[in-house]
Amino acid sequence: MDKAVGSTLRDTLNFIDGEYRSSGKTFANINPATGEQYSVVHEASKADVDAAVKAARKAVDGEWGKMPTPKRIEMVSAIAAEINRRSDDFLEAEIADTGKPHDLASHLDIPRGAANFQIFADVMKQHHGEAFAMPTPDGTGAINITSDRPRGVIGVVCPWNLPLLLMTWKVGPAMACGNAVVVKPSEETPSTASLLGEVMNKVGIPHGAYNVVNGFGPDSAGEFLVSHPQVDAITFTGETRTGEAIMRNAATGVRPVSFELGGKNFGIVFADCDMDKAIEGTLRSVFMNCGQVCLNTENLLVERPIFDEFVKRLKAGAEKLKPGAPHDKACNMGPLVSDEHRRKVLSYYEIAKKDGANIVTGGGIPKMPTELEGGFWIQPTIWTGLKDDSRVVTEEVFGPCCHIRPFDTEEEALRIANGNQYGLACSIWTENLSRAHRIGPKMEVGICWINCWFLRDLRTPFGGSKKSGIGREGGEYSLEFYLEKSNICIKL
Numbered sequence: 001m002d003k004a005v006g007s008t009l010r011d012t013l014n015f016i017d018g019e020y021r022s023s024g025k026t027f028a029n030i031n032p033a034t035g036e037q038y039s040v041v042h043e044a045s046k047a048d049v050d051a052a053v054k055a056a057r058k059a060v061d062g063e064w065g066k067m068p069t070p071k072r073i074e075m076v077s078a079i080a081a082e083i084n085r086r087s088d089d090f091l092e093a094e095i096a097d098t099g100k101p102h103d104l105a106s107h108l109d110i111p112r113g114a115a116n117f118q119i120f121a122d123v124m125k126q127h128h129g130e131a132f133a134m135p136t137p138d139g140t141g142a143i144n145i146t147s148d149r150p151r152g153v154i155g156v157v158c159p160w161n162l163p164l165l166l167m168t169w170k171v172g173p174a175m176a177c178g179n180a181v182v183v184k185p186s187e188e189t190p191s192t193a194s195l196l197g198e199v200m201n202k203v204g205i206p207h208g209a210y211n212v213v214n215g216f217g218p219d220s221a222g223e224f225l226v227s228h229p230q231v232d233a234i235t236f237t238g239e240t241r242t243g244e245a246i247m248r249n250a251a252t253g254v255r256p257v258s259f260e261l262g263g264k265n266f267g268i269v270f271a272d273c274d275m276d277k278a279i280e281g282t283l284r285s286v287f288m289n290c291g292q293v294c295l296n297t298e299n300l301l302v303e304r305p306i307f308d309e310f311v312k313r314l315k316a317g318a319e320k321l322k323p324g325a326p327h328d329k330a331c332n333m334g335p336l337v338s339d340e341h342r343r344k345v346l347s348y349y350e351i352a353k354k355d356g357a358n359i360v361t362g363g364g365i366p367k368m369p370t371e372l373e374g375g376f377w378i379q380p381t382i383w384t385g386l387k388d389d390s391r392v393v394t395e396e397v398f399g400p401c402c403h404i405r406p407f408d409t410e411e412e413a414l415r416i417a418n419g420n421q422y423g424l425a426c427s428i429w430t431e432n433l434s435r436a437h438r439i440g441p442k443m444e445v446g447i448c449w450i451n452c453w454f455l456r457d458l459r460t461p462f463g464g465s466k467k468s469g470i471g472r473e474g475g476e477y478s479l480e481f482y483l484e485k486s487n488i489c490i491k492l
């Protein structure tokens with residue numbers, strides 16, 4: 001990593017108007033694998049956030065906003081190439097912030113971080129307006145032409161579970177459309193957002209088009225950003241409750257929001273599934289990233305004839321997972337992100353016990369080697385036997401755990417899954433093509449995977465229904481949020 005520019009693993013700085021800036025107030029960044037502090041994060045003050053928003057405004061009104069689209073697209077592609085060129089730096093930063101396995105970060109987080117710029121450079125290359133000819137009573141006619149322009153300054157508020165991936169999923173399209181962004185990364189995982197500033201400068205992005213302000217939510221950089229009157233639109237990924245707080249701020253000035261929020265996702269396993277595929281896919285969908293993916297399966301409905309076999313095989317798979325150091329190739333499971341989050345997940349492990357769950361496996365903290373004992377490790381956990389109204393079954397835990405329940409009919413499975421307050425994702429396991437076509441459109445979710453999980457084509461609409469979000473992002477769908485459309489009506 002280029003320490004001379006200012007973003008080192010030891011000092012994580014704000015990035016404002018093309019420069020790294022320290023601040024008078026700092027907080028500790030803890031490595032979740034060890035529990036040790038490894039970086040000092042500079043918390044942005046209200047004045048820093050204001051400077052970042054003003055720099056962004058200047059960029060939109062200046063060189064960045066006026067840049068011809070082909071040139072801007074070329075620059076956005078160059079960001080993708082530079083992230084790939086520096087993938088080792090991004091990997092190390094992401095791993096230190098999250099403790100996740102090197103294999104996972106190198107196959108998912110970092111390459112998707114780069115792809116999130118390239119896909120939207122490609123989308124903008126193809127993007128075009130429309131024309132509608134119309135008759136008029138006087139017979140001369142009129143023509144309507146759609147036109148669009150960037151919304152302006154976009155506030156981007158991010159979570160900690162897939163830090164670079166989820167941040168660039170918003171920054172990529174926002175910048176490809178010609179907006180300027182002010183990013184507030186999670187306080188738990190600020191490093192890759194800060195490092196991305198070096199990439200922006202290297203490829204020559206005009207100053208102010210990309211800014212990063214570090215800090216927390218309420219009464220800190222998050223709230224300062226979303227309540228800033230010169231922020232034109234807010235895109236947020238995180239908890240539903242935080243989304244509600246942000247929405248209250250966005251109401252002032254009637255500013256648009258795009259929200260990717262919490263989930264409580266179902267897996268439905270039919271007796272006609274391919275059991276090997278269903279087990280392998282479900283092990284990923286429950287335990288990948290230590291269960292910290294909003295799309296993770298936390299509730300499994302398994303058709304009664306295969307219930308016992310499914311539970312037995314999922315337990316065997318869970319017990320083969322090996323928590324350990326990110327760079328240890330023999331290990332495939334990281335820790336939870338923080339002590340606070342582990343306390344939250346363990347509180348659900350306690351509720352499960354109190355509610356009379358049968359603990360199929362796990363339920364506690366694993367024994368780790370001395371050097372990792374201070375980390376936020378947790379056992380992969382499977383329960384059966386809970387009632388449908390247990391909080392473990394209805395609330396998002398965001399940990400490596402699931403409850404498995406039997407069902408008898410397709411209608412029953414649909415009713416239970418759609419009775420959920422969230423509507424983000426589901427996975428259905430069946431080899432019956434008619435069933436797949438019948439049930440897919442009936443699932444009240446933003447994405448329904450059949451015989452797979454987290455298989456992503458970045459051109460497709462992504463988002464949640466019910467309490468899982470507002471809006472869809474991906475391909476052309478992202479442009480609906482990041483571009484403001486007008487209709488030009490010309491009377492001939």
Ligand code: NAD
Nearest residue numbers: 158159160185186216217222223238239242260261262294
């Ligand atoms: P969080 O809501 O606690 O925090 C997210 C971000 O919001 C952080 O940067 C935080 O500092 C900021 N924030 C908190 N309060 C704020 C406020 N009042 N004003 C402005 N900013 C504020 O979420 P998290 O714990 O970082 O992430 C986990 C949650 O995110 C889970 O619920 C998960 O399901 C959800 N998530 C959803 C998706 C999706 O695509 N739907 C993706 C990833 C994570």
Ligand code: 6OD
Nearest residue numbers: 161169293294295456462
């Ligand atoms: O793949 C994506 O685009 C996406 N937004 C994934 C979200 C994962 C949630 O943790």
